[in-house]
Amino acid sequence: MPDPRILIATGSFDATADFVVEELNRRGIPLARIDTGAFPDSVDLSATFGQDGWRGRLSEGARTVRLEDLRAVLWRRPSNFPADSVEAGPSREFASREARSGMMGVLYSLPDVAWVNHPLAIMACTKPAQLAAFATAGLLVPATWIGNVPQDHGSFCVEESAVSKTLGPIAYDGPEGYQVLYVSRIPPEHQGHPRARATANFLQHEIRDKVVEYRVAVVADRLFISEAHSSVPYLDIRAAGRDAVTYTPATLPEAVQTGIRTVTRGFGLVFAAWDLVQDVAGRVWALEMNPNGQWAFTPDRDDICRAIADCLEEAATT
Known part of the structure; x- marks a missing residue:
């Protein structure tokens, strides 16, 4: 079988990516499913740059893709470079930062690679940027407020029933374990509360x-x-x-x-x-x-x- 030209970048448990892997396998298209964010703990990268660009390999166990062969990447939900193999503290933080810079720097600089989606495009797709793009494209957008000024927080809620949303992922690991922050209404006692100063609050008028x-x-x-x-x-x-x-x-x-x-x-x-x-x-x-x-x-x-x-x-x- 030919060497893989497709990289599926995701974690060990990703049912959505599984469907795509199964479909490509049915078509007989070689691929390598690798958790790029598990570098350097369980993923190996060996890349050499010359006048003809990067050559080398990216591997996780028996799964390997040659960098010079890579033509397509499905970027799903890889790990976040925890660098758990390094002692906790500043050394781990440094190792994680360097691992991210090395892995992503090499992948980003590979020519003629189709991304679904490119990580930089994903990062640029912030919710404030989305809202502006929606309106420019003629789509209706609920009235929105983002900020940390309690008085303005309260005023926005008084205008019309408001809901609170997250600007980032809704799931996080809190003091009580895994938690999910769904959309919620702002009760009267929280409207304009001083703790609004603690972070960026994302409010919208409820549809x-x-x-x-x-x-x-x-x-x-x-x-x-x-x-x-x-x-x-x-x-x-x-x-x-x-x-x-x-x-x-x-x-x-x-x-x-x-x-x-x-x-x-x-x-x-x-x-x-x-x-x-x-x-x-x-x-x-x-x-x-x-x-x-x-x-x-x-x-x-x-x-x-x-x-x-x-x-x-x-x-x-x-």
Whole structure:
């Protein structure tokens, strides 16, 4: 079998990446699934630069890809360079920082590699940047406030019912273990509270009377649209539980679809998972675009999987 030309960069447990791996295996396309962020603990990198560029190998156990052969990368959710093999403290922090700089620096500088998605494009896709892009593309966006001024925090909440969201990932390891911060309403006693000064607060006016939640997966210029309905009341549909939520194929107005494609391309993304809602008046509001979101729970799962595999295969075989 030919050497792999596709790298699947993700952690050990990633059911979404599993579907793509299985699809590529069915097609007989060689690949290497490697947790790039596990370097240097369990991943080896040996790269030599010459006039013809980087040559060498990236390997995790028996899985190896030659750098000069690499043509496509599915960047999912690799580890974050914990460097656990180094004693905790400044030495580990230094090792982690150097490991990240070495691994990412080499991968970023490889020529003719198609990324789904490039990590720098993912990093640029912050929520404030998304909102600005949504509005520029003609998509409706809820009124938003970001800041740490208690008085302004309170004023924004008084204008209209407000909800609190995270600017980054919703899951974190807290004092009580693994926790998830779903969207929540701001109770009166927390509006304008002095502790708002502690960090950047991300508030939006709540979209009331919403009748449909949309989940849209974008792969290149293809849109896979699902609508979600919950059998239980919810504020954040993710908190309703998967057993209570059903997804069915749907469509969206052409203007909204055009806006979705425009924004996704504008961030340099090949893939994105969008969340939108429609209110009782028929208006569609854009809430979020996740450049590394999940899609395996939607009715279009197999089609999305094949579309991503198509992108990787095309890059690896041309």
